[in-house]
Structures are given as structure tokens and as C-alpha cells.
Amino acid sequence: MSENVGRWLRDEIENAILSYEFAPGERLDETVLANRFGVSRTPVREALMQLDAIGLIEIRPRRGAIVIDPGPHRIYEMFEVMAELEGLAGSLAARRLDKASRDAITATHGRCEQSAAAGDSDAYYYDNEEFHKAIYAASRSDFLQEQCVQLHRRLRPYRRLQLRVRNRLSTSFSEHCAIVDAIFAGDGDEARRLLRTHVGIQGERFSDLVASMAAR
Amino acid sequence: MSENVGRWLRDEIENAILSYEFAPGERLDETVLANRFGVSRTPVREALMQLDAIGLIEIRPRRGAIVIDPGPHRIYEMFEVMAELEGLAGSLAARRLDKASRDAITATHGRCEQSAAAGDSDAYYYDNEEFHKAIYAASRSDFLQEQCVQLHRRLRPYRRLQLRVRNRLSTSFSEHCAIVDAIFAGDGDEARRLLRTHVGIQGERFSDLVASMAAR
DNA sequence: GTCAACGTTTGTGTATACAAGAATGGCATT
DNA sequence: AATGCCATTCTTGTATACACAAACGTTGAC
Numbered sequence: 013m014s015e016n017v018g019r020w021l022r023d024e025i026e027n028a029i030l031s032y033e034f035a036p037g038e039r040l041d042e043t044v045l046a047n048r049f050g051v052s053r054t055p056v057r058e059a060l061m062q063l064d065a066i067g068l069i070e071i072r073p074r075r076g077a078i079v080i081d082p083g084p085h086r087i088y089e090m091f092e093v094m095a096e097l098e099g100l101a102g103s104l105a106a107r108r109l110d111k112a113s114r115d116a117i118t119a120t121h122g123r124c125e126q127s128a129a130a131g132d133s134d135a136y137y138y139d140n141e142e143f144h145k146a147i148y149a150a151s152r153s154d155f156l157q158e159q160c161v162q163l164h165r166r167l168r169p170y171r172r173l174q175l176r177v178r179n180r181l182s183t184s185f186s187e188h189c190a191i192v193d194a195i196f197a198g199d200g201d202e203a204r205r206l207l208r209t210h211v212g213i214q215g216e217r218f219s220d221l222v223a224s225m226a227a228r
Numbered sequence: 229m230s231e232n233v234g235r236w237l238r239d240e241i242e243n244a245i246l247s248y249e250f251a252p253g254e255r256l257d258e259t260v261l262a263n264r265f266g267v268s269r270t271p272v273r274e275a276l277m278q279l280d281a282i283g284l285i286e287i288r289p290r291r292g293a294i295v296i297d298p299g300p301h302r303i304y305e306m307f308e309v310m311a312e313l314e315g316l317a318g319s320l321a322a323r324r325l326d327k328a329s330r331d332a333i334t335a336t337h338g339r340c341e342q343s344a345a346a347g348d349s350d351a352y353y354y355d356n357e358e359f360h361k362a363i364y365a366a367s368r369s370d371f372l373q374e375q376c377v378q379l380h381r382r383l384r385p386y387r388r389l390q391l392r393v394r395n396r397l398s399t400s401f402s403e404h405c406a407i408v409d410a411i412f413a414g415d416g417d418e419a420r421r422l423l424r425t426h427v428g429i430q431g432e433r434f435s436d437l438v439a440s441m442a443a444r
Numbered sequence: 445g446t447c448a449a450c451g452t453t454t455g456t457g458t459a460t461a462c463a464a465g466a467a468t469g470g471c472a473t474t
Numbered sequence: 475a476a477t478g479c480c481a482t483t484c485t486t487g488t489a490t491a492c493a494c495a496a497a498c499g500t501t502g503a504c
Contacts, residue, residue, distance in 0.1 A: 016289050016457065018277070042486075052459045054270075057487090058277050061234070065281035067374075073232050074465055074486055089371035096316045100309070155305035158283075232487065259455070268489045273456090290456055290495055 017051055021059035024049065029068055029079055030169050036081030040069065068166070087170055094163050095211035098144065101160055102203035105150035106195045113150035114196065120146045121192050128185040136184075137175050141168075143188060147195070147207075184210075233267055237275035240265065245284055245295055246385055252297030256285065284382070303386055310379050311427035314360070317376055318419035321366035322411045329366035330412065336362045337408050344401040352400075353391050357384075359404060363411070363423075400426075 025045070028034050040060065046053045064071045071077045082090070105113065120143040127136035144164065148157040164171075174180060187210045194203040241261070244250045256276065262269045280287045287293045298306070321329065336359040343352035360380065364373040380387075390396060403426045410419040 018457085043484095053486090054458055054460090058274065061274050061277050062281045065278045075467095076486070086371055089369045092320075092369060093313070093316065093372050093375060096312055097309070100312045104308075153305045153308060155302055156309050159309060234487085257455075269456090270488055270490090274487095287456095291497095292456070 017055040018058035018062075021045075021049060021051070021055055022062045025059055026063060026066075026068060029063075030166075032169070034079050036079050038079050040077045040079065042076075066162075066166075087167075090163065090167055091170075091211065094160075094167055095208045097156065097160050097163065098147070098211050099204040099208040101148050101151040101153075101156055102191065102195060102207040103200035104153060104156070105147050106198050106200040106203040108152045109150060109195060109198070110152075113146070113152075116146040117143070117150060117192060117195065121188060124185055124188055128181050131181065133175050133181060136181055137172055140171075140175075140184065140188075147191075150195070233271040234274035234278075237261075237265060237267070237271055238278045241275055242279060242282075242284060245279075246382075248385070250295050252295050254295045256293040256295065258292075282378075282382075303383075306379065306383055307386075307427065310376075310383055311424045313372065313376050313379065314363070314427050315420040315424040317364050317367040317369075317372055318407065318411060318423040319416035320369060320372070321363050322414050322416040322419040324368045325366060325411060325414070326368075329362070329368075332362040333359070333366060333408060333411065337404060340401055340404055344397050347397065349391050349397060352397055353388055356387075356391070356400065356404075363407075366411070 025034070025040075034040065042053050042056050042060070045056045049056070060069060060071060060077050063069045064077070068080060069077045070080050105117075120139060123139040124136060124143050127139045141164070145161065148160040151157060175184070187206065191203060191206045191210060194206055241250070241256075250256065258269050258272050258276070261272045265272070276285060276287060276293050279285045280293070284296060285293045286296050321333075336355060339355040340352060340359050343355045357380070361377065364376040367373060391400070403422065407419060407422045407426060410422055
């Protein structure tokens with residue numbers, strides 16, 4: 013319970029939303045949440061305010077908070093921006109690579125290889141996230157890194173669905189290999205291009221994604 | 229006073245921070261703010277929470293809120309990301325341009341021309357912002373547009389300083405012309421490249437910017 | 445004289461109470 | 475029977491009060 017109740021609640025509710033425990037469109041009642049978590053309404057409101065600022069929920073004056081339903085089109089737009097930011101991170105990483113970052117990328121890349129070989133989709137999902145985060149960090153741009161992590165977090169549930177698609181695991185890993193090669197070779201433009209398409213594939217295969225979502 | 233006091237306060241304090249009324253590093257006392265705006269502490273706290281989520285201030289548990297000092301390096305990083313996002317917006321605008329967006333770009337571009345010709349730096353500053361926003365809107369990506377507007381807002385004070393630099397006005401406008409040409413020609417790659425450098429110039433001329441900031 | 449410890453003060457964190465607005469349901473009227 | 479208006483109730487928005495933690499100052503001891 014991270015220091016103060018408000019932030020803890022924010023994370024708690026955020027996770028609940030991202031894991032669809034609170035469905036899009038659902039109304040979040042402050043009193044109900046307060047009872048559920050055993051706190052008063054004040055920290056609940058603070059948490060909701062922050063989630064509103066992040067864009068996960070919408071607070072309509074005097075009418076309560078509802079979980080935002082991004083909708084397929086908006087999700088596509090978010091992937092589009094994510095691809096661009098990751099591309100930038102890759103290009104910077106290639107130019108600025110130092111030993112620590114290189115080691116971090118190698119390590120996470122290795123873990124991805126193992127998960128992919130084992131066909132363990134859940135493990136790969138986690139390792140993949142670490143791999144991408146290693147690239148963000150390697151960009152040596154704190155601000156870019158923060159933006160990437162935040163957007164990555166919001167897109168997390170959709171990425172997860174995406175990985176369930178057949179053959180995506182091995183395809184994803186081979187794309188990782190090419191990305192690592194480009195970054196280690198110091199080829200910023202190539203790293204940018206590869207990462208953009210790697211992330212963008214989520215968009216190209218968008219019909220699969222929509223189908224997976226509808227299936228739930 | 230937009231509907232509820234919390235949001236009004238958020239905007240109010242945000243403006244105060246962006247206009248340096250509250251200096252970076254300054255501690256924001258909840259009680260003082262509450263008295264100043266004639267409200268209780270509760271909405272003040274809500275406003276501070278939101279500003280923390282946006283990244284303008286930092287709330288350290290039990291130690292209050294301080295205005296974040298981005299520092300030259302971080303500002304540079306923000307311009308770097310801004311350049312990337314604007315580039316994407318330009319490239320999408322070129323591909324997806326419709327009549328309404330085209331008209332909006334033409335209109336704002338025209339106003340920039342007048343301000344630049346008149347040498348009116350303050351007017352150009354405003355018209356320039358509208359011009360860029362017209363491009364964001366033309367991208368037809370709501371999410372990208374929101375991200376751009378938000379980041380633009382945070383960089384606003386630095387852009388303003390930038391425009392004071394000699395000759396920047398006419399240089400900026402001629403770059404605008406090339407950008408408009410590329411977008412209207414449907415050349416997404418060229419629009420992206422031009423916008424990236426247009427915004428990035430703020431970074432290249434970074435020493436000027438730092439000097440201007442130090443001068444305050 | 446200096447350092448440490450304890451107490452006071454100031455300010456954040458949480459809870460609760462109160463007020464105002466919106467939604468819903470019932471009753472009356474057409 | 476249907477529609478419109480009014481009242482009640484529920485929920486949000488704001489204020490205030492209380493509790494706890496941290497920082498600073500003062501005092502005492504070494």
C-alpha cells in the first residue's frame with residue numbers, strides 16, 4: 013500500500029479497469045468504491061481525479077465517473093502513436109547505446125527467446141514488456157521513457173490479446189532479433205523503421221484484434 | 229469558473245505555473261492557495277492531484293507539492309518528442325486531408341503571414357499555435373491531436389521565448405509555407421520531415437533558448 | 445561550544461458532515 | 475391511457491474537523 017491511500021487506490025482501480033473488472037461504460041460509484049476498499053470517499057475521489065487526468069475514466073460534473081470505452085478506432089490511433097514513440101526510442105537507443113543499456117537489452121531479449129521457444133504466451137507477454145522497456149531506457153530520454161511506459165500501460169490489455177493470435181509469438185521474436193541487430197549496429201533509421209512496423213503490426217492485424225475483443 | 233471549482237483551480241494554477249507566477253521549485257501550500265482563491269482545501273488538493281498526474285508539479289507524500297523545474301535537458305527531450313508527434317500529425321494530414329481541414333490550414337496560415345509581415349511577435353505566437361493545431365486536427369486522429377495539444381501546452385512558454393530570437397519570425401513562416409505545400413501535395417514523408425525539423429529547430433538552437441531562460 | 449534529543453508547531457492525509465443538483469418515480473390532469 | 479410536473483431520494487461537490495507525520499527550534503548534557 014504505497015505510502016498514501018489515494019495513490020494506492022488509483023493503481024488498484026486502474027488495474028481493475030485495465031483488466032476489465034470494471035467494464036467500459038460502467039459507472040463508478042464513489043460510495044461503493046469507498047466501502048469496497050474500506051476507506052472514506054475522499055481518497056476515492058482523489059484517485060478518480062487522477063484517472064480522469066490520465067484519460068482512463070471521464071468525470072462529468074455532478075454526474076459521476078464512467079469508464080471510458082476507447083473503441084476500436086481510438087485503440088488504433090493509440091497504437092499509431094505508440095509505434096511512432098517506440099520508433100523514436102529505438103533510433104535514439106541506436107545512437108546513444110552504452111554498455112549498461114546494451115546488457116539490459118541482451119538480457120531481456122534472451123528471456124524473450126526462452127519464453128518464445130517454450131511457447132509460453134503469458135511469460136512472453138511479460139518478458140516482451142521488459143524488452144521494450146529496456147529499449148525505452150536505452151533512449152536515454154527520461155521524458156520519452158515516461159511517455160512510452162504510460163502509453164504501453166494503457167495498451168497492455170490489447171497487446172496481451174494480440175499475442176494469443178497464432179504464430180504471433182515466433183513472428184514477434186524474430187522481429188525483436190532484427191531490432192536488436194539494428195540497435196547494436198548503431199543504425200538508428202533502421203531501428204526506427206523496424207520498431208514502427210513491429211508495433212504497427214498490431215494495427216495492420218487490426219481486424220484480428222477487433223475480433224478477439226468482440227469474442228470476449 | 230468552469231462548472232466545478234476543482235477544474236477551475238486546476239486551470240488557474242496551471243496557468244500560474246506556466247507563466248512563472250509560481251516559480252519552479254516553489255512549494256505550493258494548500259492552505260495559502262485555498263485562502264488566495266477563497267475556497268476550502270479540498271478542491272485545492274484535487275487540483276494539485278491533477279497537476280501531479282499531468283506532470284507539472286510533484287507531490288511528495290507528507291511533504292507537500294513543489295513546482296517541477298524541467299531543466300534545459302528535459303525541455304530538450306520534450307521538444308524531441310513533440311517534433312516526432314508533429315511529424316506524425318503532418319504525415320497523416322497529408323494522407324487524409326479533406327476540404328474542411330484544408331480550409332482551416334489555409335486560414336491559419338494566412339493569419340501567420342499577416343503577423344509575420346507586421347513583425348508582431350505576440351500575434352504570430354498566437355496564430356502559430358492555431359496553425360499547428362489545425363495540422364493536429366487535420367491528422368484526423370483524436371488521440372494524436374490530444375497528445376499534441378497537451379504537449380504543446382506544456383512547451384508553450386519556451387516556444388514563446390524562442391520566437392523572440394531575431395529573424396525567427398520570418399524563418400518560421402517560410403518553413404510553414406513549405407509544410408503547407410507538402411501537406412497539400414499529399415506528400416506525407418516530406419511533411420513529416422519538414423515538421424520534424426521545424427519543431428526540432430527549437431532544439432538545435434537550444435543554446436539560444438537556454439540563454440533566454442537564464443536571462444529571466 | 446557543539447551535538448543530540450525532545451517538544452512544539454505547521455501542514456498534509458483522511459474522515460465526516462452538509463449542501464446542491466440531477467434522476468427517477470408517482471400523482472394529477474388532460 | 476399518456477404526458478407533464480413536482481417531490482423525494484440518491485449522488486456528487488465542498489467545507490470543516492481531526493489525526494498523524496515531519497521539520498524546526500530550543501534546551502540540556504557532555
